[in-house]
Amino acid sequence: xxxxxxxxxxxxxxxxxxxxxxxxxxxxxxxxxxxxxxxxxxxxxxxxxxxxxxxxxxxxxxxxxxxxxxxxxxxxxxxxxxxxxxxxxxxxxxxxxxxxxxxxxxxxxxxxxxxxxxxxxxxxxxxxxxxxxxxxxxxxxxxxxxxxxxxxxxxxxxxxxxxxxxxxxxxxxxxxxxxxxxxxxxxxxxxxxxxxxxxxxxxxxxxxxxxxxxxxxxxxxxxxxxxxxxxxxxxxxxxxxxxxxxxxxxxxxxxxxxxxxxxxxxxxxxxxxxxxxxxxxxxxxxxxxxxxxxxxxxxxxxxxxxxxxxxxxxxxxxxxxxxxxxxxxxxxxxxxxxxxxxxxxxxxxxxxxxx
Amino acid sequence: xxxxxxxxxxxxxxxxxxxxxxxxxxxxxxxxxxxxxxxxxxxxxxxxxxxxxxxxxxxxxxxxxxxxxxxxxxxxxxxxxxxxxxxxxxxxxxxxxxxxxxxxxxxxxxxxxxxxxxxxxxxxxxxxxxxxxxxxxxxxxxxxxxxxxxxxxxxxxxxxxxxxxxxxxxxxxxxxxxxxxxxxxxxxxxxxxxxxxxxxxxxxxxxxxxxxxxxxxxxxxxxxxxxxxxxxxxxxxxxxxxxxxxxxxxxxxxxxxxxxxxxxxxxxxxxxxxxxxxxxxxxxxxxxxxxxxxxx
Amino acid sequence: xxxxxxxxxxxxxxxxxxxxxxxxxxxxxxxxxxxxxxxxxxxxxxxxxxxxxxxxxxxxxxxxxxxxxxxxxxxxxxxxxxxxxxxxxxxxxxxxxxxxxxxxxxxxxxxxxxxxxxxxxxxxxxxxxxxxxxxxxxxxxxxxxxxxxxxxxxxxxxxxxxxxxxxxxxxxxxxxxxxxxxxxxxxxxxxxxxxxxxxxxxxxxxxxxxxxxxxxxxxxxxxxxxxxxxxxxxxxxxxxxxxxxxxxxxxxxxxxxxxxxxxxx
Numbered sequence: 063x064x065x066x067x068x069x070x071x072x073x074x075x076x077x078x079x080x081x082x083x084x085x086x087x088x089x090x091x092x093x094x095x096x097x098x099x100x101x102x103x104x105x106x107x108x109x110x111x112x113x114x115x116x117x118x119x120x121x122x123x124x125x126x127x128x129x130x131x132x133x134x135x136x137x138x139x140x141x142x143x144x145x146x147x148x149x150x151x152x153x154x155x156x157x158x159x160x161x162x163x164x165x166x167x168x169x170x171x172x173x174x175x176x177x178x179x180x181x182x183x184x185x186x187x188x189x190x191x192x193x194x195x196x197x198x199x200x201x202x203x204x205x206x207x208x209x210x211x212x213x214x215x216x217x218x219x220x221x222x223x224x225x226x227x228x229x230x231x232x233x234x235x236x237x238x239x240x241x242x243x244x245x246x247x248x249x250x251x252x253x254x255x256x257x258x259x260x261x262x263x264x265x266x267x268x269x270x271x272x273x274x275x276x277x278x279x280x281x282x283x284x285x286x287x288x289x290x291x292x293x294x295x296x297x298x299x300x301x302x303x304x305x306x307x308x309x310x311x312x313x314x315x316x317x318x319x320x321x322x323x324x325x326x327x328x329x330x331x332x333x334x335x336x337x338x339x340x341x342x343x344x345x346x347x348x349x350x351x352x353x354x355x356x357x358x359x360x361x362x363x364x365x366x367x368x369x370x371x372x373x374x375x376x377x378x379x380x381x382x383x384x385x386x387x388x389x390x391x392x393x394x395x396x397x398x399x400x401x402x403x404x405x406x407x408x409x410x411x412x413x414x415x416x417x
Numbered sequence: 418x419x420x421x422x423x424x425x426x427x428x429x430x431x432x433x434x435x436x437x438x439x440x441x442x443x444x445x446x447x448x449x450x451x452x453x454x455x456x457x458x459x460x461x462x463x464x465x466x467x468x469x470x471x472x473x474x475x476x477x478x479x480x481x482x483x484x485x486x487x488x489x490x491x492x493x494x495x496x497x498x499x500x501x502x503x504x505x506x507x508x509x510x511x512x513x514x515x516x517x518x519x520x521x522x523x524x525x526x527x528x529x530x531x532x533x534x535x536x537x538x539x540x541x542x543x544x545x546x547x548x549x550x551x552x553x554x555x556x557x558x559x560x561x562x563x564x565x566x567x568x569x570x571x572x573x574x575x576x577x578x579x580x581x582x583x584x585x586x587x588x589x590x591x592x593x594x595x596x597x598x599x600x601x602x603x604x605x606x607x608x609x610x611x612x613x614x615x616x617x618x619x620x621x622x623x624x625x626x627x628x629x630x631x632x633x634x635x636x637x638x639x640x641x642x643x644x645x646x647x648x649x650x651x652x653x654x655x656x657x658x659x660x661x662x663x664x665x666x667x668x669x670x671x672x673x674x675x676x677x678x679x680x681x682x683x684x685x686x687x688x689x690x691x692x693x694x695x696x697x698x699x700x701x702x703x704x705x706x707x708x709x710x711x712x713x
Numbered sequence: 714x715x716x717x718x719x720x721x722x723x724x725x726x727x728x729x730x731x732x733x734x735x736x737x738x739x740x741x742x743x744x745x746x747x748x749x750x751x752x753x754x755x756x757x758x759x760x761x762x763x764x765x766x767x768x769x770x771x772x773x774x775x776x777x778x779x780x781x782x783x784x785x786x787x788x789x790x791x792x793x794x795x796x797x798x799x800x801x802x803x804x805x806x807x808x809x810x811x812x813x814x815x816x817x818x819x820x821x822x823x824x825x826x827x828x829x830x831x832x833x834x835x836x837x838x839x840x841x842x843x844x845x846x847x848x849x850x851x852x853x854x855x856x857x858x859x860x861x862x863x864x865x866x867x868x869x870x871x872x873x874x875x876x877x878x879x880x881x882x883x884x885x886x887x888x889x890x891x892x893x894x895x896x897x898x899x900x901x902x903x904x905x906x907x908x909x910x911x912x913x914x915x916x917x918x919x920x921x922x923x924x925x926x927x928x929x930x931x932x933x934x935x936x937x938x939x940x941x942x943x944x945x946x947x948x949x950x951x952x953x954x955x956x957x958x959x960x961x962x963x964x965x966x967x968x969x970x971x972x973x974x975x976x977x978x
Binding site for chain 2 (some may be wrong): 138159186189190192193194198200201205206208211212213324328331335374381382384385388393
């Protein structure tokens with residue numbers, strides 16, 4: 063009843079091409095932003111802000127980055143965590159060597175390095191596709207992890223191989239408490255989500271999707287496959303790099319290269335498969351799912367067995383549930399939670415008529 | 418340069434390469450028959466080895482345990498076909514690939530939930546540190562045994578492919594799904610056969626790796642080593658898997674011994690992948706793979 | 714322009730001139746010493762039995778295949794090997810035998826993608842949807858809406874193409890090729906698998922495009938009725954050799970063509 067576009071006639075293509083053409087969607091977006099920026103900071107406690115919402119947002123950002131590459135441009139990557147590591151270590155090294163650099167600039171620096179590395183490891187995508195490409199990105203994953211572990215220049219010769227992020231301060235505000243950290247991450251993530259949404263609905267996004275859906279036809283329309291794919295690698299890795307820097311600076315504080323291992327890469331791939339390939343909202347839904355599921359399982363375990371179940375057992379069940387959900391979503395709805403949401407909206411729009 | 422030492426490194430590399438081939442073989446079987454890159458092969462190796470070792474620990478005689486594990490692997494193959502593959506038939510291969518990543522997680526979780534996540538010692542009666550010398554080079558006896566087992570397995574599989582009805586059907590399916598279907602080869606049955614065979618290969622690989630490293634979670638990551646092996650050898654070729662394994666095993670040992678010390682060591686982890694990338698750039702289909710022709 | 718006018722066109726009206734080309738794959742000869750020219754503004758049909766080399770010919774015209782022997786002249790200049798993505802820039806657009814739409818996109822987005830080549834890429838502008846990035850989206854949308862009106866697909870513009878029936882998909886694909894505003898439009902079996910009504914619509918669109926925009930059209934088609942009705946000229950291939958070339962009436966009456974189709978000799 064309430065979700066109707068009838069009566070909302072577009073009188074110009076300009077209005078039809080707005081980022082959210084339907085009025086109710088715009089209202090919903092404003093509402094969500096209000097909740098995120100105002101309501102949550104008022105009501106959430108430090109545990110929720112620091113231990114659940116911050117990692118959720120940072121991982122959403124990584125998933126968003128991967129979704130640009132895999133969901134929109136169709137190039138599968140198993141090296142996401144590697145690109146995140148590049149972002150984190152590049153940002154750290156810039157600030158360690160030039161302490162005057164503001165931390166936001168260091169994040170951009172980290173993103174740029176990740177983009178560069180992403181483009182280099184994306185080069186094989188010009189000749190190979192599918193899981194062959196996945197292998198090339200695995201090479202990136204293992205190589206980057208090894209590089210940061212074995213050359214202590216990157217960790218500023220720290221004997222433990224661990225880096226500690228410098229304190230974050232800007233305009234006299236210190237981002238050292240969970241609330242400020244949350245707001246910082248939120249602002250960055252919203253900015254990127256907005257940018258990606260814009261990209262995918264304009265010329266670049268169409269080029270990416272064209273390459274994903276039918277590369278031969280894309281070429282026949284004059285789309286340069288090489289440039290388009292490498293741009294996807296660059297943009298995607300930039301976003302992953304920034305999220306890696308956030309992971310190190312905002313969430314963990316102290317980081318070793320193993321924080322960005324292949325398991326993290328898989329985790330982010332799972333997020334976009336479950337959330338929805340080729341969807342901005344999907345990155346958030348998927349990240350929410352993956353972050354909350356272990357917490358839910360833990361609580362259920364405690365609830366039903368009174369804490370008798372070992373954490374190991376819960377971890378194994380978690381593996382199985384993740385695996386099962388991946389398969390489930392691929393079978394039932396390859397476009398993930400976001401697509402289910404879309405279908406729901408379409409039904410709502412037509413309600414009470416089935417068609 | 419100490420040539421005896423070089424010889425020792427090469428032989429050691431080749432022998433450990435055979436062990437990679439063993440894991441890669443499981444991938445090739447499934448890829449050949451269904452075009453699916455089965456990321457869960459490593460988890461199957463873990464599951465098979467864990468099942469086998471836990472049955473042994475229950476004082477079940479070795480042959481009976483082997484037989485029981487085989488049955489379990491066949492049941493697993495049937496379940497996979499029924500639950501995962503059948504609903505995804507005709508989907509993009511990349512979707513199937515991701516489904517096997519999910520399967521990988523599921524089986525890893527299940528293996529450790531049903532059994533446990535401790536390290537189990539698997540003793541086949543071969544001392545893994547014993548060896549013999551050729552000239553001044555020390556050759557590990559266990560590795561030679563592993564190589565022999567792998568060799569026998571490859572021989573059996575080749576004969577199976579060539580001379581049995583099922584083997585012929587498998588080859589037909591591998592060549593052309595539609596054509597195979599149209600002459601009445603039941604695709605689903607074939608898939609069950611293939612996944613079962615891959616399960617048995619996983620068992621052999623699991624037993625060999627398990628007795629070398631101990632049966633533990635880590636052996637499922639051996640599959641990650643098999644991926645570059647496949648790229649180098651070609652996804653569709655049994656001899657390719659063998660040769661690829663030898664190249665990777667030998668290459669990574671040589672690199673580790675002669676290059677490693679200059680760059681901080683432990684390059685074994687990524688060296689095979691870099692090698693695979695080079696092969697991909699030069700010859701995307703691998704050494705033995707069939708050339709991929711795209712029609713406009 | 715009547716057919717007669719076109720046939721007496723001057724040399725400068727020749728858009729593409731293919732001289733004595735041969736093309737083979739491995740040992741298989743797909744085309745053998747074929748000569749063919751394409752005149753500005755005509756509808757040229759290439760026909761022939763299965764395996765006659767029609768698709769190879771189309772791929773030579775579009776520049777995807779480079780013949781081993783012979784030359785291709787485009788607007789009077791020798792054409793060398795070109796990167797596939799530069800073909801469109803020369804003014805050549807095509808549709809595919811098996812529909813090659815972007816299945817994850819809507820009809821509108823598919824056709825808009827045809828305009829990509831005419832847009833200027835600016836990461837920053839597009840990221841924030843400002844300045845030139847925004848203006849060009851809006852400008853090209855207008856042009857695309859014209860095509861949508863023209864092809865009478867207004868009601869499906871926001872439908873994902875994967876959900877459209879076959880005939881409409883073919884129409885969207887034509888729209889996508891038209892969005893490039895090509896000089897030469899190549900249609901690979903535009904009517905394959907269509908019912909009579911859909912075929913009639915498609916014929917109308919092809920004739921209209923040719924008439925209104927003066928677009929030169931080369932098409933491959935199996936439906937002889939259609940071919941004879943809409944083409945200005947027909948070239949017949951058989952076993953990689955051109956056996957006839959002329960107006961539909963002339964070609965229809967040639968013995969060699971009849972033999973080829975009836976499988977004699």
